[in-house]
Amino acid sequence: KLFFLFNFNSLRYKLALTVLENVLKAQRASMSVSIEQQKLNCFPLTLIIDCCTPHTESVPEFLTNLILSDLYNLPGESVPMNPEILSAMRAGNRASLVKMRSCETPMACLKNDKGDSILHIAAAFGHFKLVKSIISGCPSLLLEPNWKHKIPLHVAAHAGRLDAVKTLVASITYFSAKILSEEERVRFNVYVLRDIDGDTPLHAALKGGHLETALCLVKANQVASFLENNDGVSPLYMAVEAGDLALVKAMLEGQISNLASKLEGRKSLVHAALKAKNRDILDAILNEEPSLVNERDEDGRTCLSFGASVGFYKGVCKLLDRSTSSVFECNDDGSFPIHMAVEKGHVDVVKEILKRFPDSIELVNKHGQNILHIAAKSGKARPLLFKYIKRLDKEESHLLEEQDEDGNTPLHLATINWRPRTAKDLISFSSNATKILKIRNKDGLTSLDIAEMNLQSNYIFRERMTLMVLISAYKPKRYERIPASGMTLRSVDASKYKDRVNALLVVATLIATVTFAAGITVPGGFNSSGMAVLDNNLLSLNSSNHNFVFFVVSDILAMLSSMVAIVALFWAQTGDPDLDDRAFQLAVQYLSLAITSMIFAFLYGVLATTSRNKLLVVFINCVQVPFSYLLFYVLAPYVGSGIGRSMNICIGILLRFVDEDDAETYHTSGSAQTRA
Secondary structure, eight states: OHHHHHHHHHHHHHHHHHHHHHHHHHHHHHSOOOHHHHHOOOOHHHHHHHHHSOOOOOOOGGGTTOOGGGGGOOOOSOEEOOHHHHHHHHHTOTHHHHHHHTSSSOGGGEEOTTOOOHHHHHHHTTOHHHHHHHHHHOGGGGGOOOTTSOOHHHHHHHHTOHHHHHHHHHHHHHHHHHOOOHHHHHHTOGGGOOOTTSOOHHHHHHHTTOHHHHHHHHHHOSGGGGOOOTTSOOHHHHHHHHTOHHHHHHHHTTOOSOHHHHOOSOOOHHHHHHHHTOHHHHHHHHHHOGGGGGOOOTTOOOHHHHHHHHTOHHHHHHHHHHOSGGGGOOOTTSOOHHHHHHHHTOHHHHHHHHHHOGGGGGOOOTTSOOHHHHHHHHOOOOHHHHHHHHHHOSSTTHHHHOOOTTSOOHHHHHHHTTOHHHHHHHHHHOSOHHHHHHOOOTTSOOHHHHHHHHOOSSOOHHHHHHHHHHHHHOOOSSOOOOOOGGGGOOOSSHHHHHHHHHHHHHHHHHHHHHHHHHHHSOTTOBOTTSOBGGGSOTTSOOHHHHHHHHHHHHHHHHHHHHHHHHHHHHHTTSSOHHHHHHHHHHHHHHHHHHHHHHHHHHHHHHHHHSTTOHHHHHHHHHHHHHHHHHHHHHHHHHHSTTSGGGGHHHHHHHGGGOOOOOSSOOOOTTOTTOOO
16 A cells, blocks of 8 residues: 555656646747856756655676675585686676576585686686676675685686676775675775785786776775885886886875875885886876885885986986985995995986085995995996096095995996906096006005916906006006916916816917918929929019018018917916916017918918919908907907006907996906905
8 A cells, every 4th residue: 555655646746847847838939038048957846856766886797686685605615626617707608697607506506626616717717707707606705715816806807807807896986885784894905905915906907917907996096106015016016117107196096185194014115106207207206105215125225315326317416405304314234325326327417416516426325335446346337437427536636546345446446346348537637647657545555466366377357457457557667568367377286287288289380280281281282393483583573572581581480489389388287376377477578479470471371372463462451450359459469468568459359348337247267355
């Protein structure tokens, strides 16, 4: 009876509204109402209808038949999923659900070997229509975790299945709206559920690099943006690292309370923005929470130091505009922002800091090292940086002469770390290189002493070039050969030393054999009287005769030099360390001379036999010049480092082949007196 009365009253209400609407239409037709007024949606009937009609949100069709109590009908003991069902879920076969419903085993109990339910598998592969069908039949699977504590929303988010995520979010939103108790709403907040790694679904989406999926989850629940996982990383931190401005703004939208207090885990969001080199995100974070500029990362680095380290010039300028004191605020390791920029070779950042704060050039770290010390250690400073610093150095070369707590100057550190190009720049930086070379550290060693003491017996190019640079800057009172005994020190492994001697013996013997054979089988052959054909008239102006003379001289020189090298190598195996070193060095030098002479003997021999072919002569001469220079530069580091300033002519070219930008610090072994 009550139901009938209710329907009858509703019908009367509708009829009354219809009558009233017709009356208003008649009145409106008889009146001259402007077109603009007719477009306004403010007539009394409209207001009445709007007030009397309840506003209901549209419910997804697959959720219309769901019952709230079904959400808590959790599945019983898990049953292994057979391959047929697993394949059907992977393929998104919705028809297989009908067959599964007819089976005795509830489909909510089916699990694969990873503990995934059928909803996990469908969501992971993005079959959103199948996801809808499964939720309609088994809504309890929304909360069912696998063995890694991942619910279906986790796996869908990590796989980046946006449609599946939207379907799951719509289902969760529907059930949340049906739950009246606040306690139940909090318990049903699946967006904050964590897996075995402490990751929420939002973490999972960001770890998979699916930013659009992450944005969908943020719009559904913003609180999860500030939760940390087991690594102490929040989704907000991950979004900043990813450099997605829209996602960061969505996470920060509407935050009126203290962000730093709500954010769990790492609070160094400014560091993450600097690492991403995104100025817009940096502005958004600092505008939202300016106090974050004072945070340090896990290594104890300030925001400005980190920005200088990564070389984010615009970010550094933004931080300098906000705070000036950070330039003189050291990190936990005692270094300053300018030191970080110099260490990584970011010249533009160094210039900007020095431009705004010239006094920062005097800053030293806890080891007493200035910016030139740092540049010498890292080897990444460019000549442009040295020139810029030199203009700011009011006292001539005082930075180059400063010593750290171990008494090492920047040149000492460049030598310790075998930085020949940096050492060359430092020497050019000073107007009195001899004075710098004579400075001794606390162990009483100069830069040249360190190079000679720690030079390995193996011929390492960087070490040879470093020694050559130091020797070329050395200015003795008279011409004398500077000792470089470290160049030929016998290795601790005697077998390697013996192998090296034997290898040189083979080369020297081959050269002696070849040059001997060339001496008795001269170019052009012999005439009937047994004389060389090209030796008929050596006093003539014929170019072939001159080339023949040069051939004979070069061949003899190569032959004799190789014999001297062979004898010296015999002496290098006597067992006397000092004699072995000197003999080995002598053998290397004469063997280099023999190689050079043999090459010229070959060239002059060819020219002597082809002198009439002008085009061929021009070609040979054009080829031999660059290769002769190349041979000189290749042999120079091995035989010329003890000749002094005469090697300065080739250092500039040889330094082009040195790579100082290595990942690990290459320093002298066994050097206890240094701080690398």
